[in-house]
Amino acid sequence: MFDDDLTNGSGLIRDGVYDRIRADILSCDLAPGARIYENDLAQRHGVSKSPVRDALLRLQEQGLIDVLPRKGYQVRPISVADADELYEMRILLEKACVRRAVDHASDEDLAGLDKFRSAESNGGLAEWVTYNRDFHRTIAELSGNARLAKSTEAVIDQFDRLTFVGVSQQRSDTASDKLVGEHCDIIDAMQARDRGRAGTLVTNHIKRSRKRVFAVLENPPIVG
Numbered sequence: 001m002f003d004d005d006l007t008n009g010s011g012l013i014r015d016g017v018y019d020r021i022r023a024d025i026l027s028c029d030l031a032p033g034a035r036i037y038e039n040d041l042a043q044r045h046g047v048s049k050s051p052v053r054d055a056l057l058r059l060q061e062q063g064l065i066d067v068l069p070r071k072g073y074q075v076r077p078i079s080v081a082d083a084d085e086l087y088e089m090r091i092l093l094e095k096a097c098v099r100r101a102v103d104h105a106s107d108e109d110l111a112g113l114d115k116f117r118s119a120e121s122n123g124g125l126a127e128w129v130t131y132n133r134d135f136h137r138t139i140a141e142l143s144g145n146a147r148l149a150k151s152t153e154a155v156i157d158q159f160d161r162l163t164f165v166g167v168s169q170q171r172s173d174t175a176s177d178k179l180v181g182e183h184c185d186i187i188d189a190m191q192a193r194d195r196g197r198a199g200t201l202v203t204n205h206i207k208r209s210r211k212r213v214f215a216v217l218e219n220p221p222i223v224g
Helices: 010-026 038-045 049-061 080-104 107-116 125-141 146-157 160-168 173-191 195-217
Strands: 065-068 072-075
Touching (some): 010 038, 010 160, 038 049, 080 125, 080 146, 080 173, 080 195, 125 146, 125 160, 125 173
């Protein structure tokens, strides 16, 4: 009997399978463009096909998996054109979010951004990607516009793999400190209610991310 067939903890097992498959995609252990199958993943994770199928459907919604009718699934290739469009959308949306947050967020909410002034120094790449995503999602939530926040978060969620690709090639204590420092500069500007500077800083921050990622995307094995 597989573990997920037990009634206790089945939700945790499903979440665990999802987290592990997602981590494999982000780290490119499941390479862009790779064909994957429910049976193979079920055996790999020691579960039945049900939680694997649920995980793959969730990953499809996040733009990480494509369903191939009667042929299984495919890890979505990393397209340069798609990445370029995502970065353009991200600049437009996040600049709007940060400026609205400066105008509308409470002092207490802006002070809450201080938790992003440091990242786990001994954390792995997955932890870094989570820290980075949470920082940008939190700013979107502080915009005070639910529709804008939802649209921005949807774009941000598609960036985990791009963030992983960009940071993995340059990860060092110095590089990590620099990226956290950029976050701190954005936080400082927001807490000072300087909407113009905050908007410029977040725009430049995203443009530097784009430069890092596109330098890596020139490597044919990574590009779909």
